[in-house]
Amino acid sequence: MRKANKLLLSTVLALAIPAGAMAAEADLQVKIDRLSQQMEDLKGQVQKIEDKSLGKWLQIGGNYQFRMDSLHGKTAAYSDAYGTMQNMQMYAQMQYFSGNTTPYTTMTSMMGLTNYSAAANFLNTYGMALQAMMGTAGVVQVPAAKIQNETMYSNKFNLDLKAKATKDVTVNVRLGMYKSFGNQDDKAVNGNAYFADRTGIFDGTLGHVPSNSYLNVDRAYATWSNILDQPVWFSVGRRPATDGAPTNLKSNNERPGNGGTPALLVNYAFDGMTLGYAPDIDFLPGFYAKVCYGRAFESGFRNTPNKSSLKDTDMMGVAVIPVDTDPLRVWLQWNRGFNIFDFPTMNNTAFGNTAPSVNLGSIDWYGIGVMSSLKKVGPGDLNFFLDGGMNVTHPTTAVSANAGFQGLLTGGFMSPEAPSDKTGYAVFAGVRYDLPSKTKLGFEFNYGTKNWIPFDPSADDMWTSKLGTRGKVYEPYIIQEIDLKPISSFFAKTFFKLGYQYYDFEYTGSNNWVGAPIKISDITANTMLLQGAVKNAHDIYGTFEVHF
Secondary structure, three states: OHHHHHHHHHHHHHHHHHHHHHHHHHHHHHHHHHHHHHHHHHHHHHHHHHHOOHHHHEEEEEEEEEEEEEEEEEEOOEEEHHHHHHHHHHHHHHHHHOOOOHHHHHHHHHHOOOEHHHHHHHHHHHHHHHHHHHHHHOOOEEOOEEEEEEEEEEEEEEEEEEEEEEOOEEEEEEEEEEEEOOOOOOOHHHOOOOOHHHOOOOOOOEOOEOOOOOOEEEEEEEEEOOHHHOOEEEEEEEOOOOOOOOOHHHHOOOOOOOOOOOOOOEOOOOEEEEEEEOOOOOOOOOOEEEEEEEEEEOOOOOOOOOOOOOOOEEEEEEEEEEEEOOOEEEEEEEEEEEEEEOOOOEEEEOOEEEOOOOEEEEEEEEEEEEEEEEEEEOOEEEEEEEEEEEEEEEEOOEOEHHHOOEEEOEOEOOEOOOOOOOEEEEEEEEEEEEOOOOEEEEEEEEEEOOOOOOEOOOOOOOOOOHHHOOEEEEEEEEEEEOOOOOOOOOOOEEEEEEEEEEEEEOEOOOOOOEOOOOEHHHOOOOOEEOOOOEEEEEEEEEEEEEEO
8 A cells, every 4th residue: 555655656746847847948938928029129119219319310411611712803994874873863852952853853753664665765755854964963984993802711601401200201401601701791792793693692692602690591491202102202492403513523512413403504592392203214324304493582462453563583494314323414404484573682782772673574594414424534533514505585575774774685774675585505514533642623614605694693603603604714623632531421521622713704794684785895984884894803712621
């Protein structure tokens, strides 16, 4: 009996020990599974934190530039129309208080005329009286002169932000400041009154022409990509319509993406929107096309039925880029400007405060260009481009009373011209050779005909936007990058640049669409002009720049 009990106990123990071990192993597996799940949850939380960290959704970059310019030029003798008109107004007021109201009435009625036919009829009737008044009041004649600004220093700073807001939606912002040393107002380039795009600061040039130290919003736009899982994007805001191809070579910047515009036609900070399409085409690598819209001037509220004749100034454009690769970029562009105004809104200019007063008509622009790079040409790499542009103006019968009855590329001061379409042409070519020593040697040339008029006042040229010149501009330059290891980004760089610009003007009115151009060699001391006629101009410049 005792032997049977011992055998039973041994059997039970033999069976119990594996069962206990199995239970412990199962409990351990449960703990392992829980720990694994906790680890997975923790990894998910860490990933969410990383996804929301600054480095994952926000990119920060920008650039700083110190620049020195030495500016010299020559002007032709002419008669200052603005100064003469001021003398006539003072004479008319004096006559009015003396009891003779005819000159004052004549001047007042003249300033209200904004139609070619009405202006022509007025001058046919009162032309002789105005000539006599002008002679009595005093014509302001300006002799030929050498003009210069021996040393002009400037600071320029841009801060770029790119935020990934949600899937396929990004927001891009650029804050910019540009001022000359010792100058803190809205008067462009210390009061350059020789060219329309440098007379004062206005919407579209703020932050691109030296003015003050305020940090302004140069760009701010949102982009929605991959719409409906298709290669389609929509972008809206203050557009990246400045410093487009091929100016990136001289600026030592990276190639512009699909948000830019050809600089020969447009260099202006627009507010607008873009709809783009970029299908994958084997024989057209990098192909994309887009339709762009922008507003250059908002006319404000209009009182119906007594509507103001002043309308909004809008821009429409279509861009087709058949090829956009590292060695080759080709672009085709068409733009139209609707209801072009006579004067932008500016303060503290050589002409006082100005504002749009009348719409002069519309302008069509056409452009075609190519930019390429060849590796290992000799010891270095060769970059080059060729760009061509054409504009066709479509003036209405409107003329600007503030400009002496001049219309869209038509008429002269107090000499209105019947409206007719005018066509202008321009070519822009350049080359840059990059050496292994990080030395870059460049040369650019551009030429504009008599009636050439682009929309590019935001270029960084001090005299006037060189691509709007009616004549020739030559510009050699050299860039020397400092061989320092990038820290802030892969594209970070520090470099010096030394360059020289020579302007050879053939016609008046570069970068100005108001009034017909006059051949520089035909100007006499009696030729009435609103701005001085610069015959030629020089700019020796140097920069120290940091891109981060």
